[in-house]
Amino acid sequence: MKVSLKKVAQFSVLSSLLVLAACGGGGEQATGEKEGQAAGGGVITADIGVISYISGPGAAYGEAITSGLKLAQKEINAKGDVEINLLIEDSAGKQDQALTAAQKLMNSENVTAIIGPTLSTEMNVVGPEADLNGVPIMGTSTTAEGIPQLGEYVFRNSIPEALAIPASMTKAIEKYGAKKVAILYGNDDVFTKSGFDTMKKAAEDMDLEILTIETFQKGQSDYNAQLTKIKGMNPDLILASALYNEGAVIMDQARKMGIDVPFVGGNGFNSPEVIKIAGDAANGLIVATPWYGEKDDSKVKEFVSKFEEEYGKKPDQFAAQAYDALYIYAEALKNAGEADRDAFRDALAQVKDFNGILGNFSFDDEGDVVMDPTVLIIEDGQFKEFN
Amino acid sequence: MLAELINPYYLQVASFVLINIILGISVYIPLSTGQLSLASAGFMGMGAYTSALLTIHFELPIVLGIIAGTLVAGIMGVLIGIPTLRLQGVYLAIVTLGFGEVIRVLFVNWESLTKGSVGLSGIPHMGREILASLREFGFNPQSLGLQNNQFIFLTIFFLLLVITAFIIWFFRRQHSSRVGRAFAAIKLDEKAAESMGINITYYKVLAFAQGAVIAGFAGALYAHVLAYISPADFAYHRAVEILVFTVFGGSEVIWGPVFGSLFLTLMPEVLRFISEYRYMLYGLIIIIMMAVRPQGLIDVHLLELLKSKTAKRRQKYGAGNQKSM
Numbered sequence: 001m002k003v004s005l006k007k008v009a010q011f012s013v014l015s016s017l018l019v020l021a022a023c024g025g026g027g028e029q030a031t032g033e034k035e036g037q038a039a040g041g042g043v044i045t046a047d048i049g050v051i052s053y054i055s056g057p058g059a060a061y062g063e064a065i066t067s068g069l070k071l072a073q074k075e076i077n078a079k080g081d082v083e084i085n086l087l088i089e090d091s092a093g094k095q096d097q098a099l100t101a102a103q104k105l106m107n108s109e110n111v112t113a114i115i116g117p118t119l120s121t122e123m124n125v126v127g128p129e130a131d132l133n134g135v136p137i138m139g140t141s142t143t144a145e146g147i148p149q150l151g152e153y154v155f156r157n158s159i160p161e162a163l164a165i166p167a168s169m170t171k172a173i174e175k176y177g178a179k180k181v182a183i184l185y186g187n188d189d190v191f192t193k194s195g196f197d198t199m200k201k202a203a204e205d206m207d208l209e210i211l212t213i214e215t216f217q218k219g220q221s222d223y224n225a226q227l228t229k230i231k232g233m234n235p236d237l238i239l240a241s242a243l244y245n246e247g248a249v250i251m252d253q254a255r256k257m258g259i260d261v262p263f264v265g266g267n268g269f270n271s272p273e274v275i276k277i278a279g280d281a282a283n284g285l286i287v288a289t290p291w292y293g294e295k296d297d298s299k300v301k302e303f304v305s306k307f308e309e310e311y312g313k314k315p316d317q318f319a320a321q322a323y324d325a326l327y328i329y330a331e332a333l334k335n336a337g338e339a340d341r342d343a344f345r346d347a348l349a350q351v352k353d354f355n356g357i358l359g360n361f362s363f364d365d366e367g368d369v370v371m372d373p374t375v376l377i378i379e380d381g382q383f384k385e386f387n
Numbered sequence: 388m389l390a391e392l393i394n395p396y397y398l399q400v401a402s403f404v405l406i407n408i409i410l411g412i413s414v415y416i417p418l419s420t421g422q423l424s425l426a427s428a429g430f431m432g433m434g435a436y437t438s439a440l441l442t443i444h445f446e447l448p449i450v451l452g453i454i455a456g457t458l459v460a461g462i463m464g465v466l467i468g469i470p471t472l473r474l475q476g477v478y479l480a481i482v483t484l485g486f487g488e489v490i491r492v493l494f495v496n497w498e499s500l501t502k503g504s505v506g507l508s509g510i511p512h513m514g515r516e517i518l519a520s521l522r523e524f525g526f527n528p529q530s531l532g533l534q535n536n537q538f539i540f541l542t543i544f545f546l547l548l549v550i551t552a553f554i555i556w557f558f559r560r561q562h563s564s565r566v567g568r569a570f571a572a573i574k575l576d577e578k579a580a581e582s583m584g585i586n587i588t589y590y591k592v593l594a595f596a597q598g599a600v601i602a603g604f605a606g607a608l609y610a611h612v613l614a615y616i617s618p619a620d621f622a623y624h625r626a627v628e629i630l631v632f633t634v635f636g637g638s639e640v641i642w643g644p645v646f647g648s649l650f651l652t653l654m655p656e657v658l659r660f661i662s663e664y665r666y667m668l669y670g671l672i673i674i675i676m677m678a679v680r681p682q683g684l685i686d687v688h689l690l691e692l693l694k695s696k697t698a699k700r701r702q703k704y705g706a707g708n709q710k711s712m
Binding site: 054055056059062089090092095096097099100101103104106107108121124125128132133144145146187188189190193194197 | 394395396399400403492495496503504505506508512515535536613614615617618619620655656659663664665666
């Protein structure tokens with residue numbers, strides 16, 4: 001009796017192992033077949049994961065990004081070269097949530113590639129993990145220093161501050177002949193802090209005299225102390241690395257105090273909300289942006305009208321960047337010819353001179369952005385191209 | 388099949404659950420002497436930054452980094468615990484909240500060391516380091532039929548599971564020891580406890596410091612599981628979140644914070660399918676629960692009820708067994 005029990009046990013272990021092996025093999029075969037068919041039929045089907053900031057205080061970013069993506073998805077799938085399924089997950093703006101969302105997409109949903117997450121802090125956590133798993137990942141709104149350097153599989157199509165800020169500074173200096181600048185920045189936010197680092201470096205490179213560096217905190221409402229000091233020093237230009245909500249209040253208070261020099265802002269300052277909050281005081285703000293909705297370009301006009309029709313409001317830069325990002329993915333997918341992660345990564349790295357709504361776009365060796373930003377200035381309560 | 392069961396996604400969520408359980412306990416311990424502390428996020432940050440900086444700049448092994456982070460948080464806990472002894476209730480909560488903010492602002496402004504609000508990246512990852520050192524001994528996860536990332540998350544999970552189980556075991560033992568009874572006496576009535584000869588100063592500082600040690604420890608683990616930390620992670624939102632774990636689960640018994648952390652960490656993941664509405668439902672669940680059970684979900688009565696039920700069932704089952712004999 002005992003012996004037979006042992007045999008039964010041995011047999012069941014053996015058979016379960018066999019079943020396991022068969023299952024594993026079967027799974028691989030199935031996916032292989034699926035890809036083969038797709039390539040043969042001419043339509044490449046791919047699951048693209050999206051990690052976005054959909055709930056929480058920054059949900060407006062996530063909403064813009066997902067609407068841009070959905071619009072692009074509709075158009076791309078209608079064209080019929082590639083079939084993209086979007087799997088959208090929420091990160092709530094938290095690193096740990098972004099990481100679990102990424103794990104879910106990479107391991108449970110087996111996506112080919114990921115778009116997102118929204119914040120640079122989230123990308124700092126998700127990027128290395130995706131790189132380790134060999135899943136291509138592209139940020140559409142991550143502008144901080146060092147994002148594409150996280151790994152070979154990490155890309156972005158959002159213009160980094162290191163490209164945008166010097167561009168707007170150069171133009172402003174040329175126009176106004178500025179020599180002395182004052183810098184004002186929010187030191188408790190990743191975005192504004194990293195913008196400040198770029199500003200300081202650019203100012204040093206351009207041999208500008210930095211009169212003073214002042215800081216403020218998120219949610220501050222009174223900037224008179226900093227502005228009084230700046231006013232006393234008489235700068236030609238004020239560099240302000242601030243998010244639009246604080247930035248608009250700063251400009252308002254500065255103008256009331258009689259500071260009428262132009263402001264140069266970072267990417268976070270670039271929002272139509274500035275004009276809404278500060279009104280006339282917003283005139284004279286110079287920002288560099290990848291996205292200019294009034295551009296005289298058929299693609300841009302088409303996108304703006306389609307977006308307005310679909311969502312009832314004008315697209316912002318986040319929607320535009322996300323829209324272009326999915327088109328870049330579609331192009332890479334077409335060139336790769338299959339929904340394989342490695343083939344897709346190689347094809348993505350080779351995307352060059354892609355002509356999207358943001359302009360002419362290429363990746364450099366590290367997966368960072370190569371393109372010329374547009375410099376804008378607020379005049380008479382409107383964003384206009386700055387020349 | 389086995390490979391599918393070991394999904395890094397589930398393991399990742401489980402790891403966060405375990406870390407949050409440790410954090411929940413760090414609020415429960417001071418609370419068991421009647422001290423409402425909101426400093427746990429601050430202590431957590433101290434542990435995380437200490438360990439991260441030591442392992443990045445001095446290439447210390449992670450274990451030593453975590454121990455150092457825990458100790459620093461613990462020492463800080465004693466230093467904060469002594470002067471705040473005379474405070475109670477809301478006043479203590481305000482002071483500890485202030486302490487947490489001081490720590491966060493320190494991380495933001497000490498840029499030469501902490502890189503300010505940009506945060507520290509490139510912290511050695513616990514699982515990847517373990518795998519790398521095992522590789523040196525010629526071990527290969529493929530020999531177990533696992534992929535690298537599966538192995539990484541499996542080791543992290545089991546490590547955290549053992550640690551959490553040990554911590555729960557320790558505090559359960561402590562609860563029924565002399566120390567635990569002293570804590571309970573202080574919570575019920577400080578003056579009475581003092582007149583019974585309990586050294587209130589000692590036990591209150593002990594509880595506060597234990598909370599700090601545990602929070603610092605959890606913070607250090609968090610840093611090495613996430614491999615990136617920034618001051619915003621340890622803001623007062625975090626302190627409130629940890630407090631909610633404990634208050635929601637129940638602060639009378641240790642199973643309260645354990646269950647609270649488990650439930651509230653799992654909830655946002657389980658609710659993923661309703662995407663942007665999930666935090667609405669999450670908030671609603673908390674409101675309903677708190678309205679129905681203000682003392683927290685798990686309290687002494689519930690545990691006794693469960694115990695007596697299982698005991699009855701066992702009696703029945705036992706009797707049934709005897710019959711068939």
